[in-house]
Amino acid sequence: MSTDTETTAEKATGRAFIELDGLEKVFDVRRRTGFLRAERRQVRAVDGISFRVERGEMVGYIGPNGAGKSTTIKMLTGILTPSGGSLRVAGIDPSRERTRLAHRIGVVFGQRTTLWWDLPLRDSYRLMHRMYRVPDARFRANMERCVELLDLGELLDVPVRQLSLGQRMRGDIAAALLHDPEVLYLDEPTIGLDVVSKAKVREFLRDLNAERGTTVLLTTHDLTDIEQLCRRVMVIDHGRLMYDGALAGLHEVGESERTLVVDLERELPPIRLESEPSVRTVKVEGPRQWLAFPASASAAPLVARIAAEYPMVDLSVREPDIEAVIAKMYASATGR
Numbered sequence: 511m512s513t514d515t516e517t518t519a520e521k522a523t524g525r526a527f528i529e530l531d532g533l534e535k536v537f538d539v540r541r542r543t544g545f546l547r548a549e550r551r552q553v554r555a556v557d558g559i560s561f562r563v564e565r566g567e568m569v570g571y572i573g574p575n576g577a578g579k580s581t582t583i584k585m586l587t588g589i590l591t592p593s594g595g596s597l598r599v600a601g602i603d604p605s606r607e608r609t610r611l612a613h614r615i616g617v618v619f620g621q622r623t624t625l626w627w628d629l630p631l632r633d634s635y636r637l638m639h640r641m642y643r644v645p646d647a648r649f650r651a652n653m654e655r656c657v658e659l660l661d662l663g664e665l666l667d668v669p670v671r672q673l674s675l676g677q678r679m680r681g682d683i684a685a686a687l688l689h690d691p692e693v694l695y696l697d698e699p700t701i702g703l704d705v706v707s708k709a710k711v712r713e714f715l716r717d718l719n720a721e722r723g724t725t726v727l728l729t730t731h732d733l734t735d736i737e738q739l740c741r742r743v744m745v746i747d748h749g750r751l752m753y754d755g756a757l758a759g760l761h762e763v764g765e766s767e768r769t770l771v772v773d774l775e776r777e778l779p780p781i782r783l784e785s786e787p788s789v790r791t792v793k794v795e796g797p798r799q800w801l802a803f804p805a806s807a808s809a810a811p812l813v814a815r816i817a818a819e820y821p822m823v824d825l826s827v828r829e830p831d832i833e834a835v836i837a838k839m840y841a842s843a844t845g846r
């Protein structure tokens with residue numbers, strides 16, 4: 511667990527808990543182009559990323575396929591060595607002191623398990639207890655807590671290969687926490703889970719962060735994970751950081767739009783407001799019409815205009831869909 515001394519040390523040195531400065535990872539890729547010919551190519555998976563994460567923050571790290579998210583996490587854990595830039599986690603250079611760092615971090619890769627496939631969950635945990643040399647009392651307390659909060663009681667004696675995806679994921683999250691890591695990296699922790707399992711995992715992570723102050727870096731394609739868990743989000747694409755800030759701020763960057771759904775007394779041609787050029791009617795279905803307008807604008811004057819000029823019987827405002835906002839952001843950055 512984090513200690514006051516460490517937090518004080520971070521304050522005294524002005525260092526953040528996780529610090530990346532111009533981090534790069536370049537892969538040399540060979541591709542066969544003929545029987546005896548191969549082409550060499552370089553892939554800049556991470557292309558000069560800098561950010562700081564303070565102790566206790568819960569941050570979303572998102573981006574499209576191949577953006578460089580997993581590569582960043584692998585460098586943060588010391589699995590991969592950076593090609594350039596610098597990186598510190600709890601003052602440690604991960605690739606140089608991977609074993610020392612391993613005692614302070616927890617990792618969950620949603621697509622892979624760290625558990626032993628043929629062993630019951632309980633035996634995997636016993637092995638981890640020894641591997642990480644966790645003091646007995648601490649191990650027992652952590653185990654009890656995880657078993658209770660992640661609902662693992664009935665599953666402890668079941669071999670991992672017989673667990674459902676959601677059960678295995680809860681088992682993996684517990685495994686990552688038995689040695690009390692100060693930071694938890696989660697790569698797609700809710701992938702393939704049903705709605706109930708997703709909710710359980712999210713609730714557990716929220717409590718972990720609130721009660722224990724565990725720093726969490728979360729990579730996911732499910733934006734509801736981010737909406738429900740993270741106040742801060744970082745968006746990467748092509749190995750570069752495109753956005754770092756509040757989730758709400760993404761709407762401004764992505765030039766998102768809200769939608770006004772208007773029910774008229776009868777079917778009419780698309781609404782057109784001379785005084786509001788930024789408003790577009792995007793869909794008409796019988797007496798119902800959908801009007802898009804900039805998310806940063808107020809809906810009130812718009813509603814007043816429509817009410818004055820059209821026979822309106824009802825209306826509602828729909829907030830922008832965060833998924834659409836991010837898709838638009840990627841598209842405008844790459845000219846797609």
Ligand SMILES: Nc1ncnc2c1ncn2[C@@H]1O[C@H](COP(=O)(O)OP(=O)(O)OP(=O)(O)O)[C@@H](O)[C@H]1O
Binds near residue numbers: 575
């Ligand atoms: N070991 C490797 N050798 C060569 N290229 C790699 C290697 N690992 C990743 N890459 C390349 O680096 C880029 C970033 O990959 P990465 O796995 O970090 O993306 P990601 O954002 O995690 O994607 P996804 O959401 O699909 O998991 C991709 O172009 C990928 O093909």
